[in-house]
Amino acid sequence: MDQKALKHYEKCWFIRSFEAAIARAAAAGKVPGLVHLSTGSEVADVLLAHHLDWRRDKVTGSHRSHGIALACGTEPLDVAKEILGKKGGLSDGLGGTQHLIATSGETSFLMSNGIVGAQVPLAAGAALSAKSRGSDGIGVAVFGDGAANQGAVFETMNLAVVLKLPMLFVMYNNGMAQSTSVAQATESDFSDRARSFGLNTWKTDSNDYPDCARTLHQGAASARRSEPGFVEVKVTRDHGHYYADGEDFDASPAIENFEKYLLTQGFNSKLLRVAKKSGVQKAAAIVAEAMEAADA
Amino acid sequence: MxxxxxxxxxxxxxxxxxxxxxxxxxxxxxxxxxxxxxxxxxxxxxxxxxxxxxxxxxxxxxxxxxxxxxxxxxxxxxxxxxxxxxxxxxxxxxxxxxxxxxxxxxxxxxxxxxxxxxxxxxxxxxxxxxxxxxxxxxxxxxxxxxxxxxxxxxxxxxxxxxxxxxxxxxxxxxxxxxxxYGHTGPVEASLPPVPIGEARTLKSGNDITIVAASAMTQAALAAAETLEHKGVSASVIDPRTIKPVDWNTIQSSVQQTGRLLVIDEGAAFGGFADTVIAGMTDRVFSALKAAPKKLTPPDTPVPYAVGAEGTWMPGASDIVNVATQLMEA
The missing domain is CATH 3.40.50.970 (Thiamin diphosphate (ThDP)-binding fold, Pyr/PP domains)
Structure with missing residues (x-):
């Protein structure tokens, strides 16, 4: 049995539970502004992070980055406090949910961004730093299908290829750019675009855990060879609003499919229940602790 | 080197x-x-x-x-x-x-x-x-x-x-x-760092403080020379750093002269000149002998033709005129 898969499963539930707790806090008026939840991309977040090394790799993310920040190893209590605007948050509450910046601890997460697509050139900078140091590290930009229509993304794809940067572009396609569907906003295929810039491209679906794992591994390995890669990962946006009730909380096709896969791999359902419960409880406890902290 | x-x-x-x-x-x-x-x-x-x-x-x-x-x-x-x-x-x-x-x-x-x-x-x-x-x-x-x-x-x-x-x-x-870019001047071979946030007094004078940055320093120095011949002793300060601006250097000069003229090639509205004037008015109002003045290009984009661009740009004679008005105010 692949013990790391069980850890990933627990982490997925950790992230989902964390986001659910944040959603409850938001509904109760305990979050300063709007929050954009990562609910639905947990499997992708965890698998991407799995292929990164916090000592040398750096990830920049979108406004919807709680999940990837946690998956990369950012201290969850500090993340929760930052989102809630509390003292002791990553930036003592100066940044907030859309501007998570990790500067300490064992995390490959660098920062998220309030401007759609703006994080992509920043990851090119992280890639340039890694290349200059000869660290074998990579810069990873995580963005959505909405950002994929930003010029910053196109420009950076070309720049990464001509400069041979160790850079990975990871596009989470959840089918919706805010409230505009991919079909409305985009006529061409995302991978075709990336390929035309000279990137190595892949498509995968976070509902298929082994394929998603394999594909992100290939993407990261390509980037590490200074052949910039582009991976389109299909993720689910499980709900469009930010208040999650118990029903929403449990409805996650990607995690359910992950669970089905694990059952075929020799994990019994009791083991999975224990892992899920552990992830859910840990996250809930952390967010609860953060809520007790002093306001920033 | x-x-x-x-x-x-x-x-x-x-x-x-x-x-x-x-x-x-x-x-x-x-x-x-x-x-x-x-x-x-x-x-x-x-x-x-x-x-x-x-x-x-x-x-x-x-x-x-x-x-x-x-x-x-x-x-x-x-x-x-x-x-x-x-x-x-x-x-x-x-x-x-x-x-x-x-x-x-x-x-x-x-x-x-x-x-x-x-x-x-x-x-x-x-x-x-x-x-x-x-x-x-x-x-x-x-x-x-x-x-x-x-x-x-x-x-x-x-x-x-x-x-x-x-x-x-x-x-x-x-x-x-x-x-x-083609402007020459003395340098030490080691090219010592110049602190950010420190202005440089290009010329000391007692009657009027002229603040001018970048290329406007050249016009301001030329104007100061003309003013000298007219019996007006101008201090010319190059802020060098736009932000954080060196309030202290400008302030000590204005306290001495009581008259402030800011020359700037930037915006006519909400620009660096306005900021310096507002800052000095706030800090040393009682030391002012006349309302501070600014000289900037007009509130238009930069025109192309030689004559039009020349008219648009503040020059030494413009500075002399405004400085003279300020002295008479």
């Missing part, structure tokens, strides 16, 4: 400073459009590629958003990039990376991130480049919290401020006036 440097131009002093900075610190890297192989449009990067190789000195595609953003990302992950934005007018193309990324990351990290980033760019009219290659946007950029803005007017200040900018943990917008 030879021990003795004949009076270099600003372009040559900047070039020498780049060579020293890159030789002293391997984390300094330089890039921009037409920067490496071509030596830069104004020759500032001559010889850098040959001396330090293509990993540290390279050309970029015409993609300001991507490469300015890349410089921001590199600066917060261990490098000290000096990135060239060919004209400050092009800030419009990559404004998000300047306004939201470079300017805000340190604040948003509660100061935990360091950003030793220098964005070198050009400013200034007077060479017929027209409305989109001639602007002086130092005031606009200085109005954004988080950015340091410098605008040197001599070879020693240019080289010295570049050194301080590279050593700064804050992002610095380094504004070079196109019309000053």
């Amino acid at each position: 030879p021990n003795h440097m004949p009076e270099p131009t600003i372009a040559e002093a900047l070039n020498a400073a780049h060579h020293q900075l890159m030789a002293d610190d391997e984390s300094v890297i330089c890039f921009g459009e037409d920067f490496a192989q071509n030596g830069g449009v104004f020759g500032v990067s001559n010889g850098l590629l040959e001396a330090f190789g293509p990993a540290r000195v390279f050309d970029t595609p015409i993609s300001e958003t991507a490469f300015i953003g890349m410089a921001v990302g590199a600066a917060i992950t261990g490098l000290k990039p000096i990135v060239e934005l060919m004209f400050c007018d092009f800030a419009g193309v990559c404004f998000d990376q300047i306004l939201n990324q470079a300017a805000k990351a340190r604040f948003l990290s509660n100061g935990n991130l360091k950003m030793p980033l220098v964005i070198r760019t050009t400013m200034g009219a007077g060479d017929g480049s027209g409305a989109m290659h001639s602007q002086s946007l130092h005031g606009l950029l200085a109005s954004i919290p988080g950015l340091v803005v410098v605008a040197p007017s001599s070879p020693a200040d240019a080289a010295g401020l570049l050194k301080s900018a590279v050593m700064s943990d804050d992002p610095v917008i380094f504004m070079e006036n196109k019309t000053l």
Whole structure:
């Protein structure tokens, strides 16, 4: 049995539970502004992070980055406090949910961004730093299908290829750019675009855990060879609003499919229940602790 | 570097400073459009590629958003990039990376991130480049919290401020006036750093304080000479750093003269000149003998034709006229 898969499963539930707790806090008026939840991309977040090394790799993310920040190893209590605007948050509450910046601890997460697509050139900078140091590290930009229509993304794809940067572009396609569907906003295929810039491209679906794992591994390995890669990962946006009730909380096709896969791999359902419960409880406890902290 | 440097131009002093900075610190890297192989449009990067190789000195595609953003990302992950934005007018193309990324990351990290980033760019009219290659946007950029803005007017200040900018943990917008690149002046061969935030008094006088930055220093000095012949002793102060501006130096002079005239090539509305006047009015109102005045170009884009551009730009005679009015007020 692949013990790391069980850890990933627990982490997925950790992230989902964390986001659910944040959603409850938001509904109760305990979050300063709007929050954009990562609910639905947990499997992708965890698998991407799995292929990164916090000592040398750096990830920049979108406004919807709680999940990837946690998956990369950012201290969850500090993340929760930052989102809630509390003292002791990553930036003592100066940044907030859309501007998570990790500067300490064992995390490959660098920062998220309030401007759609703006994080992509920043990851090119992280890639340039890694290349200059000869660290074998990579810069990873995580963005959505909405950002994929930003010029910053196109420009950076070309720049990464001509400069041979160790850079990975990871596009989470959840089918919706805010409230505009991919079909409305985009006529061409995302991978075709990336390929035309000279990137190595892949498509995968976070509902298929082994394929998603394999594909992100290939993407990261390509980037590490200074052949910039582009991976389109299909993720689910499980709900469009930010208040999650118990029903929403449990409805996650990607995690359910992950669970089905694990059952075929020799994990019994009791083991999975224990892992899920552990992830859910840990996250809930952390967010609860953060809520007790002093306001920033 | 030879021990003795004949009076270099600003372009040559900047070039020498780049060579020293890159030789002293391997984390300094330089890039921009037409920067490496071509030596830069104004020759500032001559010889850098040959001396330090293509990993540290390279050309970029015409993609300001991507490469300015890349410089921001590199600066917060261990490098000290000096990135060239060919004209400050092009800030419009990559404004998000300047306004939201470079300017805000340190604040948003509660100061935990360091950003030793220098964005070198050009400013200034007077060479017929027209409305989109001639602007002086130092005031606009200085109005954004988080950015340091410098605008040197001599070879020693240019080289010295570049050194301080590279050593700064804050992002610095380094504004070079196109019309000053050929301007010569004395420098020490070691090109000593010039502190950010310190003005330089170009000429001392007792009757009126003239504040002028970048190329306007030349017009202000010429005007001061004419004024001297008319019996008016003018002090001319080059702020050198637009933000944080050196209030103390300006204030001590205004307290002495009681009269303030600010000459600026930037915006006529909400610009650097307005900021200096407001700051001094707030600080030393009781010392003022007359209402401070400013002289800027009119509130229009920069015109192209020689006559029109010349009329648009404040000149020494304009300065003399306004200074004389101020003396009579």
